[in-house]
Amino acid sequence: MQEAHIFSSTLADLAVASLIEEVSLTPKPGLVDQKDQGSHEDLNYSMMVKSANCLHNTFYEMARVAYREKPSQYLREKIGEIGRRGEKAMYQVTNGVNTHKGAIWSLGLLTAAAASHKEACGELVLCFTAGEIAKFEDRFIPSQITNGIKAINRYGVNGAKVEAQLAFPHIREISLPIFKSSLNNFGYEVAKLRSFLALMANLDDTCLLHRGGIEGLDYAKQYAGIVLESGDLNELQTMNEEFKKRRLSPGGSADLLAATIYLYKVCQMTLSEKMQFATIH
Template identity: 45%
Template sequence: MSALIATRPSPAERLADLAVQALIDEADLSPKPGLVDRRGSGAHSDLHLGLMHTSAQSLWPAFAAMADAARAEGEVSQALRETLGQLGRDGEAEMLRVTAGVNTHRGAIWALGLLSASATLEPDAAADGIAMTAAALARLEDPAAPHNPDSHGARVCRRYGVLGAREQAQHGFPAVIEHGLPQLLASRRAGAGEQNARLDALLAIMSQLTDTCVLHRAGLEGLERM
């Protein structure tokens, strides 16, 4: 009679679990102004909570593969940057397949993919150290990356002279490290409760971030109101 032997998840699998759970927790967090949450679709006519969950789960293999690639390479390098780029594009293709073409998590693939790889390279580092390793990766060029100067984000960055998601990563995610994370920890210490602490962190980021999606939809007036 054979016995079932339980196997422990690898470090890459654990990081992929955390990345997917983070996306699901973000979608579920309520109430979020203008965003998909448990109340409804916010300002998005093409998104809903179930689609966000399906999309997040579809990205597990990509996040695990990025962490595995970082483990194999062992350091920040041009080769690792290009591998992460291809794995991210593969993950995006799978995301678009399961969402029937809806862009649910393109930015999250970029951010969490970099962070998963960086957490593999710096397993004992604090959040700011992981973010700076991610920044070093993000500053390396990927020759195979598609360049679309007419995308909404690119046009907004040119028009308003602001930093987009790519630049946030290249600077070590300052909106998160300098505003969101400190507020999260402060709210937890103050006894706000986990949901309210996470909402506080979101609002801390929203109050500082030059969100290119908001600029595209509502211009400077909308961003200032946010």
């Protein structure tokens, strides 16, 4: 199906572009950006971009398998299978460093949701469709204890899995509304920074918990909230230095920021396509 191929390719393009926009956003306290490596000794900007680009086929395959398909256990397991292949491709490019495992999960589900609907629809519809897919069991997930799972078990917080199953509440209720309002008031780049700060101020980020415990999480949340409230984005430079001292990295917030950017791009694209179709016909 040529239509399925074109649509799936477009979704994959947007997913990769969103990941590259996330890592390119500068400055991001504790995270890799165009200025420095943040709190990561084993990551750099070039590696993150290569990792994002190598995932194009992963997102394309997820879109193809989900094209016009309703949420189901079969679809969930196919996406999981494709995602695990994507992780292997990522690790080959990064020599074993985890760059985008969380993003494969969140953007993968949203890609499947967008392909499932095909027609133009809003960000909230895509979040809830992705949530429906995430609720199905994947019987083939290998048993493994990740840093995120350790943080979830130790501190009793929701991780990326539950965030998706709840239809991404931190995107629907926090980052997307702030992104859209900031887009009108401040422009695109500032909107992304404000959305990122809002996520950090509200999310129980398992990456922060893993590196800094409850104290580190609370510190990051409070600091992000203060900067967001003040509107002084120059403070992000100082914030980055403080995060590096404490080895703090809000990786979960970064994943949801990429997902927020992606949702916006997908819905702008589908709305534009629909308008063009109406004009032609």
